[in-house]
Amino acid sequence: MKQLVLSTLRAVHVPFQMRELPERVAIYFHDLEPTQFGKFSEAVGHFLDHGYRTVTAGEYTCPDTTGKLLFLSFDDNFQSWHRALRSLDRLGANATFYVNTGVMRDEAAASDIAAYFGRIRYEGASPTLSRQELREIHEAGHAIGCHTHTHRRLPQIDRGEWADEIDRSKAYLEDFFGEEIVDFSYPYGMRRHFSESLKAYCSKIGFRTIATAISGLQLQSARDPLTLHRTGWKFENSLERNLEDLRINGSLYAALTGRSLTG
Numbered sequence: 001m002k003q004l005v006l007s008t009l010r011a012v013h014v015p016f017q018m019r020e021l022p023e024r025v026a027i028y029f030h031d032l033e034p035t036q037f038g039k040f041s042e043a044v045g046h047f048l049d050h051g052y053r054t055v056t057a058g059e060y061t062c063p064d065t066t067g068k069l070l071f072l073s074f075d076d077n078f079q080s081w082h083r084a085l086r087s088l089d090r091l092g093a094n095a096t097f098y099v100n101t102g103v104m105r106d107e108a109a110a111s112d113i114a115a116y117f118g119r120i121r122y123e124g125a126s127p128t129l130s131r132q133e134l135r136e137i138h139e140a141g142h143a144i145g146c147h148t149h150t151h152r153r154l155p156q157i158d159r160g161e162w163a164d165e166i167d168r169s170k171a172y173l174e175d176f177f178g179e180e181i182v183d184f185s186y187p188y189g190m191r192r193h194f195s196e197s198l199k200a201y202c203s204k205i206g207f208r209t210i211a212t213a214i215s216g217l218q219l220q221s222a223r224d225p226l227t228l229h230r231t232g233w234k235f236e237n238s239l240e241r242n243l244e245d246l247r248i249n250g251s252l253y254a255a256l257t258g259r260s261l262t263g
Contacts, residue, residue: 019219019247019248019249020247021243021246021247022218022219022246022247023067023068023069024060024068024069024071024218024223025047025052025069025070025071025218025231025246026060026070026071026073026211026218026228026229026230026231027043027070027071027072027073027230027231027232027233027246028072028073028074028075028211028213028230028231028232028233029073029074029075029232029233030074030075030076030078030120030122030232031076031078031080031122031124031126032078032080032081032083032084032126033080033124033125033126036235037083037084037087039235039239040084040087040235041087041090041091042239043233043239043242044070044072044088044091044093045091046239046243047068047070048070048091048092048093050068051067051068052068052069052070053067053068053069053070054070054071054072054093054094054095055069055070055071055094056071056094056096056143056183057071057073057096057143057145057183057208057209057211057225057228058182058183058208058209058225060209060223060228061209061223061224061225061228062223062225063223070093071096071228071230072093072094072095072096073095073096073097073098073145073185073211073230074095074096074097074098075098075147075185075189075213076098076099076100076120076122076147076151077099077100077101077103077104077116077128077129077147078124078126078127078128078129079105079126079127079128079129079130079133080126081097081129081133081137082129082133082136082137085136085137085140085142088140088142089140094141094142094143095142095143096142096143096144096145096183097137097142097143097144097145098145098146098147098183098184098185098211099129099134099144099145099146099147099169099173100116100147100148100149100150100151100169100187101146101149101168101169101172101173102116102149102150102168102169103116103128103150104128104129104130104131104134105127105128105129105130106130106131106132107131108128112150113127113128116128116150116151119150119151119152120151131176134176135176135177138177143183144173144177144181144183145181145183145184145185145211146166146169146170146173146181146183146184146185146207147169147184147185147187148165148166148169148187149164149165149166149168149169149172150165151187152165152187153187153188153193154186154187154193154194154198155192155193155194155195155198159197162198163201166184166201166202166205167205170184170205170206170207180206181206181207182206182207182208182209183207183208183209183210183211184202184207184209184210184211185210185211185212185213185230186198186210186211186212186213188213189211189212189213189214189230190212190213190214191212191214194212199226199227202226203226207226208225209225209226209228210225210226210227210228211228211229211230212227212228212229212230213230213232214229214230215229215230215231215232215245216231216245216248216249217229217231218231218246218247219247219249231245231246
């Protein structure tokens with residue numbers, strides 16, 4: 001039923017709310033299954049072939065940055081990210097990896113990792129990262145961001161718990177890399193999964209950019225670094241369909257419902 005409703009809403013928006021592809025595009029991924037590496041390279045390669053360059057979250061949201069910009073990012077914690085390094089290097093692309101820190105495979109109990117995968121509804125084959133793999137992603141020139149410690153639905157727990165989820169993750173990464181971590185993305189990332197108090201807290205403790213997962217908002221002119229809207233890339237859809245999702249203006253629908261027009 002959900003997919004039917006979304007398909008209907010999308011069909012209504014396509015003829016009336018379709019725009020040109022914006023010069024700033026933010027897309028994100030989760031796991032990369034072995035069969036998806038070709039489509040991943042196709043997606044990123046399309047933007048690079050059309051004059052886009054990959055940038056950090058800070059560069060993406062800076063009004064002084066010029067040209068066609070692609071903010072490429074990944075959420076959660078998957079060992080397949082490490083396998084993607086070769087593809088990213090071959091493409092000459094840089095990405096930001098928003099990491100859940102409480103499930104590193106050489107630290108966390110198997111039961112905790114299983115509970116984590118259940119929480120994010122992951123049924124693939126990739127294990128989580130090891131600490132060394134995470135370090136090698138960083139050493140390859142990619143940015144590391146915070147995605148909380150264990151990926152809980154923050155508005156559903158009390159302030160002390162969600163502050164601890166964020167603080168522990170930030171402290172873990174800063175201790176591990178010996179540098180300040182300034183980028184954050186909300187777990188789940190829809191409007192109902194964050195609040196003004198969460199946003200204010202993240203800004204207060206030093207995050208300079210905060211990413212959401214609300215699709216259909218690539219055409220918004222405002223570049224608020226604390227509200228960086230990203231669109232999930234769907235491997236089950238064609239390249240053309242994904243590009244179309246980036247061109248739909250779904251801002252009114254998102255404002256009224258707090259949900260993504262494109263799923």
